[in-house]
Amino acid sequence: MFEDLLNATIIVNIFSSMVRLSTPLLLAAVGEVVVERSGVMNMGVEGMMLMGAFIGFFVTYNTGGLWLGILSAVVAGGLMACLLAFMSITLRVDQTVTGLALNLFSSGMTLFIFRALYGDTETVKTIETFSPAPIPLLSNIPYLGKILFSQRLITYIAFLFIPLVAIFLKHTKMGLAIRSAGENPHAVDTQGLKVNGIRFWAVIFGGAMAGLAGAFLTNGISSRFVPGMTGGRGWLAIIIVIAGNWQPIRMLAATLLFAFLNAFQFTLQGTGTDIPFQLLLAMPYIVALLVLMSQRMRSRMPASLGIPYTKE
């Protein structure tokens, strides 16, 4: 069985799907890191992603516009983030509780609307997904060209977001304001900036990214919507932020690890192995637990993470 895997085409395929499958994780994690650096814990990523997946599919299925689906998913994620921000920042409902409520809302709503629209029958409604956009010249490099440079446009964008958000947080005025809101909100306040305003926008950005991540699942990977299809990817995004010690560049390792396990499982299933595929499906979560247990470095965790801000 393992001989089958040690074949150049298969290895290239595994790594190429790893890059593709890391896209939603990366997008959601990049959004979440900005939210958390501003001092808000968004536990609703999973729900926002699921809503994005549903809206992305629904709009595309009805209009045929893949990008319109993506745009709607971004808006839907942003709207859910508004609700989260209103409840946890304005009303100061516990942030964990708010996130959980949104997850339950999203899984309930998408399941209900999906069933109401398409019924219980398993007639599969599908859309055309994005086709690959090979980068000229680079995509001709042997092996690497197929793995890295023959991906969908959104995948390139997701990877570009890492340095962009890193630079934004570190070197721009707004980035500094966001980081200060998470570290020392009173200092931000004395400078005449609005802590809660900054946090509100950070949360909306995070929601929009989660919506985009979800839409890529339907419009970029699977071509259909299945209730609960995010299957914990939103939680993995939160874990990626922790594993990366709240620094965008460092989040890449955990992202690729989870995506690799996912891609590996698909390929292994195809080879007819004896290992039950359910165990392979559980691998990313088992590894995530191990990663978290070995991760002791939390030096960059924002000091005011999860604490609502009250003006004195």
Add this chain to the structure above:
Amino acid sequence: MKILDRLDLQVERRDESHILIEVLAVALALTGAIVTSGLLIKLAGADPVEGLVSLAKGGFGGTDRLLETLLRSTPLILTGLATVIAFRGEIWTIGQEGQFFAGAMMSYWVFTYVRDLPHIPLLLIIIFSGFVGGALLALISGVMKAYFNVDIIISTVLLNYIINNVILMLLYDKKYWMDPSQFYPRTETIPEVARYPLLFSEYRLHLGFAIAILAALLISWTLKKTPLGFDIRALGGNPTASKFRGININSVILLTMLISGGLAGLAGTGEVFGVHHKLQMDISINYGYTGIIVGMLAELNPLVTVLTAIFFGGLINGSVKLVTSLGIPTAVIYAIQAIILIFILSARVLARFRIRRKDHV
């Protein structure tokens, strides 16, 4: 806010609110939730009033509906209590769904070894192992928190996904638990001798309901009167202060998770040995996650949890009617449950704001 400034008014937040205002806020929130739910039913193409009435009738209209509602509420009381005891200590576990299955699996597994025992000892062993199954899974999260500083919320959610795959593996393979004579992924049928006894001969309501009520009384007593209850409440109030008072935070977390997981495990056992009489995936219709809503709506009060669980049990029961009479997918109740939660959470906080004249110092 500018208008308020001009009127010389300001909004402030109090820690306590008047009971009347709180009741009013909850009533308003429920109204909002009902209106929104009506809109959802309309969206699904049915008459909202007819839908809501049929939902209520299906849940609470008549003795047989009511007893069936109590049957549905049984696992919810237990998963709700699992939420209450942990959330009181601000231990954010959302592992009830996984622990529900862990309890079901453990009790089924033990049952296959002791099936020849007489009724009473067999039943006691089954119930005990259900508690142990859920408790063990919850303890994994407790240990990870206590010794590896892994957030409970994250480890429990990951374990939910893991356990879900484990049970799928066991049920989909005739090498393991799948009944060889069956096409569907489920175990053999549990024989009469191992089933929970019925409370009333002609209804499905079983021993599990009595266990759930007993558990509610026990948890209420534990939280109010025992040192552990005091420690849990102290942990919820202020973890740093509990450290100074000499409370061993780790052992409180471990013990709380053990009880919480055990309660959720009992819920799973009840569904296997009291309702379905076999282990299959649909023994849970989101009972674990719904338990979180049930506990939170009860403001983490164990006795009120029984009431909110019965209310939600009625919704679940009524939704079966919705699908048969109006063709609305049962999934509508998942949406309704979450909408109620969001409305009530917000309303309770809003009840604590008041507008008053500004102080001029």
